[in-house]
Amino acid sequence: MAKITSIIDIGSNSARMAVFEKTSHFGFVLIKEIKSRVRISENAYENDGNLQNFAMDRAINALKEFKLISKSLKSRKIICVATSAVRDAKNKNIFLKRARDECGINIKVIDGEKEAFFGAVAGSNLLPNSDGITIDIGGGSTEFALIKNKKIINKISLKLGTVRLKELFFDKNDINGAKEYIQKELNSLPEEFHNENILGIGGTIRALSKIIMKRINYPLSILHGFSYDIETQKDFMEEIIKSDNKTLQKFGFKEDRLDVIKEGTLILLESAKKINSKILTTSGVGVREGVFLADMLRSNNYIFPKNFNPSVKSIEDIYEIDKRTSNYEVKFALNLFDTLNPLFEIDEKYKFHLRYAIKLSNAGEYIDFYSSHKHTNYLLLNSLHYGFTHEDRLLIAKIIKYNKKRKIKKDYISQYKELLPKREILESLCYIFWITKNININLTNPNIETKLQDNELILNGENIYLAKEIFAQKEFNSFQVKFYKK
């Protein structure tokens, strides 16, 4: 596979391009994302599905420039897919030929099931959830895929879309007609499509999540992985459906979402009701990532190997993390966790966070040696995109940020209290982190035995002169550290 690949998705509402760079076999990062409000479906629904010339012109203009961007980024491969509006259009060949002749782009028109599949590949591989139903609300269609244990069990595409509903019902002020139409379409969902979790894909769901984050003063500005309780937001969502543009703007919706957000919110609410969902987790990834991953993972059953995380891998690749040292330190830290846990009594699940904090702890040095723990904190919080919950990302980052502190002040972390565990837990993890990093201060990966005896941590090994000096200046809350030379 090419090192840099561009994926274009010509949705019925917007056209978007994402450019990905591979950092190793399965490691990758997004290096560019661009969208244009093409609305290829405009006026198609009242015209027998036929694409209109002015809409095709907009698409061709956008594609031409997407191609220029792609070239500037030295992308070697462009994969372009088109969904609902193009797939339904009788005159699609005119558009496909223009794209070929005028832009040199071969568009693959994908069917609804394939579209649902790409959304599901992205969601199942790049969200932390193992189970749920992906719902990708588009301009012309909405795709559903049932995911259990990271496996795609079933998928379906329905002719429900924001632009479609706008042109057929909302523009005629027929909200009840829209509701009936949605409910009729949703009746085609197979019986097994019931799940607590929605994995929400697409521009509409992202726009809605952004506004909800603002309304609840969510402490992170990270969209991918943001979850909310649907019941709690239901009144607000119903208010959106009834609002005029002015009110929608007051809520914070951007200009280019105003004329489809009501339609999208109604599709979402009705779908959530139908499949009995309680929690929505926002996906920053969708068809484009799915197309990219399906290409990369085609000989791997469309799933990453067990215990592989593409964000962790790309950080290791980009910041040249020394594997031997990080493996040693992870092993030491996990062992130290067991040694100290009769004292700390914290849940084993936090070994997960300790592992990644230690593993990637040196990344910030790449930016600058001084204050590198602060750089690492920022870097991990913002680049552990895939497969981690916000709670995970925050805890991993804060272990690094506060590892040098003896006590963490309440107000340092009070804004995150819904997302972080109790302060004592964070402090315990910080101790383990700090001891591990300093025991290996000479970078020799020393062989150290650890033992806990009457609230004394006994460390026994060689080449510990520097570590001893550092430890002598540190105070711990609940225990002492003693060194013995082997």
Ligand code: LMR
């Ligand atoms: C689509 O139609 O899938 C996208 O254009 C979604 C959107 O709302 O931008």
Ligand code: MG
């Ligand atoms: Mg789409």
